[in-house]
Amino acid sequence: MSRVKRPGRSRRSPVMSFLLHGTLILASLIAIGPIAWVLLSSLKPGYAIQSSELTLFRDTTLANYSYVLTGTNFPRWFLNSVIVAAFTMAIGIFFSATTGYAVSRFNFPGRRPLMMVFLVTQMFPVAILIVPIYTIMARLGLINTMPALIIAYLTIAVPFCAWMLKGYFDSIPTSLDEAAALDGCGPFATFWKVVLPLAKPAVAVTAFYTFLTAWGEVAYASAFIQTDNRFTLAYGLQQFVPQFNPQWEYLTAAAVLVTLPAGLVFFFAQKHLVSGLTAGGTKG
Amino acid sequence: MTTVTADPAPPSTPPGRSARPSRLRRSWEKHWYAWAMVLPVVIVLAVLIFYPLFRGIWLSFTNLNEANQVAEICTKSITGSEVCKENPNKWEFVGLDNYLRVLTGEVGEFWQWTGVTLIWTFVCVACHFGLGLGLATMLNRPMRLRGLYRVLLVLPWAVPAFVSAFAWKFIFNERFGLANAVLSAVGIDPVSWFADRWTSLFTAIVTNVWLGVPFMMVALLGGMQTIPSELYEAAEIDGASAWQRFRNITLPGLRPVSMTVILLGTIWTFNMFPIIFLVTEGQPAGQSEILVTGAFRAAFEGIRNYSLASTYGVLILSILLVFSVFYRRALRKQGEVW
Incomplete structure (x- = not known):
């Protein structure tokens, strides 16, 4: 991305350049500010967080972290979350890719309705329809199990991801498919060996999106999971928010710990975000 | 995938009805x-989205609740055997009663919540799109540190x-939040954010804008x-100003993407549950509630x-469906095939 069109730079006046960088620096500060503030606060003891005095560091300590890590079932919740998010990610990528590919390449009966259905699924007020879904999960015997969460998260993530991947597949020339077909590849082999490797950026974004959906979700987790050793991280850490007396010092530490793995996945996916999200990058 | 092994259509079809089956069969051979490829997704969506939807529509015409859901009430007698008799207040079909009660304001504040939801959705999506477009335009120019800015802004x-939601609630805390600390540092009285309807909504909007701009920007x-760079080069040769290039090349070139993200953004924001639920909690006195959170609390x-x-x-679903139908119609009128 950074190697396109160099000559533009020389023509920018110093004032414009100052304004441009100034705006972007300000925007970046706003973007990372809240995260940084929570991070700084998590290193303070409780009384320092609750004082109205504005300080960056005060009595720096890791006590909040050690409490969250040892005083709760944290390692177990972390493992649960990793399992749920990893399965959601793997299955989600597979299903959205096959669906996106079919919708992009084959003009089969039912194609347009399916695209509309994907849009309509996004309109569902999850918070309100959670009860009928709970009933179904109960009937399938999936309450308090991880598959319940994985399936529920897939219904949130897959329609959007399939939609997005369809856009990306559209930008890959069909001549490649035809060439592969001439070489004797069936439709599945063409998809698997030719098109999917070319769609790496979009797959990276799908991975990021599905992971994040599963990682940060609380509503389904609180409805479907009942025992402490099956909690996901996001839900487990909610326990620090009692209605009237939130334990801010532990909450800040917990927030940082929840965000870190998501940040890690983001770090690997971010290179592809721009080209992958939009039906764009003619280069792929 | 198991459908692959489905047995072939029987070879002998009764005469006279052969036209349809053979068309079906050709269609099957061509499209199986x-x-x-789409089957697994369709099954999961059918079970977990459409079954709940139709059940939800049916339930909305009944008076089912936690207290009257069982058909029989069973009580243990002293001898240990269970005696069951029919629940006298069993749930039943009530027609349009629920809708009447909701729309006349007998339960909940449907019209107030709808008003707040419309303001919330409009302001959030406008800010998402405006800020996203501005930042994207800046990041689309060649410059130093571009990669770094992009990573930070998407974070x-x-x-x-x-x-x-938690981070911003922490920042807007009335006693020790960063927002009030900054305000008093520049000599403005601290604000009790959640005591007034508009400041309360403001905190939620700030949170959601902060959260949603990266997606739009990306x-x-x-x-x-x-957008092919030749267009910009040609415009530059013709002496078009930066503003003219933005208006006449960038904006039209972005139309397809914009239309999709605005529609999706509107739908997502309309149903954005966690932000309102966790940041404002409807304070003060439910006045900053949007439809989904208000409905959740009411029900x-x-x-x-x-x-x-x-x-x-x-x-809620009906409102969004009507909106997207009109949205698509408006687009089609302008010659947009999407």
Whole structure:
């Protein structure tokens, strides 16, 4: 991305350049500010967080972290979350890719309705329809199990991801498919060996999106999971928010710990975000 | 995938009815792999989305709630055997009662919540799109540190929604929050954010804008990179100013992407549950509640009222469906095929 069109730079006046960088620096500060503030606060003891005095560091300590890590079932919740998010990610990528590919390449009966259905699924007020879904999960015997969460998260993530991947597949020339077909590849082999490797950026974004959906979700987790050793991280850490007396010092530490793995996945996916999200990058 | 092994159509079809089966069969032979590829998704969506939807529509015409859901009440007698008799207050079909009660304001504040939802959705989506477009335009120019800016600006996207809700609630805390500390540092009296309807809504909007801009920015940036650079070069040779190039090349080039992200953004914001639920909690006195959170509290606080929840669900879905139909129609009128 950074190697396109160099000559533009020389023509920018110093004032414009100052304004441009100034705006972007300000925007970046706003973007990372809240995260940084929570991070700084998590290193303070409780009384320092609750004082109205504005300080960056005060009595720096890791006590909040050690409490969250040892005083709760944290390692177990972390493992649960990793399992749920990893399965959601793997299955989600597979299903959205096959669906996106079919919708992009084959003009089969039912194609347009399916695209509309994907849009309509996004309109569902999850918070309100959670009860009928709970009933179904109960009937399938999936309450308090991880598959319940994985399936529920897939219904949130897959329609959007399939939609997005369809856009990306559209930008890959069909001549490649035809060439592969001439070489004797069936439709599945063409998809698997030719098109999917070319769609790496979009797959990276799908991975990021599905992971994040599963990682940060609380509503389904609180409805479907009942025992402490099956909690996901996001839900487990909610326990620090009692209605009237939130334990801010532990909450800040917990927030940082929840965000870190998501940040890690983001770090690997971010290179592809721009080209992958939009039906764009003619280069792929 | 198991559909692959489905047995072939019987070779002898009765005469006279052969036209349809053979068309079906040809269609099957031509499209089976496309169907096989979408089948798993269709099944999951049918079970977990459409079954609940139709059940929800049906429930919205009944008075089912937590207290009257069982058909029989069983009581243990002294001898240990269970005696069951029919529940006298068993749930029943009530027609349009739920809708009447919701729309006349007998339960909940449907019209107030709808008003807040419309303001919330409009302001959030306008800010998302405006800021996203502005930042994307800046990031689309060649400059130093571009990669770094982009990573930093996309970062909020990686933060789970409930964590950002918590972070901003922490910042807007009335006693020790960063916002009030900054305000008093520049000599302005601290604000009790959640005591007034508009400041309360303001905190939620700030949170949601912060959370949602990266997605818009990334989508629009991707859209900008598909616009051929020859167009800009030609415009420059013709002496078009930067503003003219933006208006006449960038904006039209972004149309397809913009239309999709605005529609999706509107739908997502309309139903954005965690931000309002966790940041404002409807304070003060439910005045900053949007439809989904208001409905959730109305239906699930106290005795869980499943039929009422379904009624709200159907109403919300209808509003969004009507909106997207008009949106698409408006686009089609302008010659946009999407």
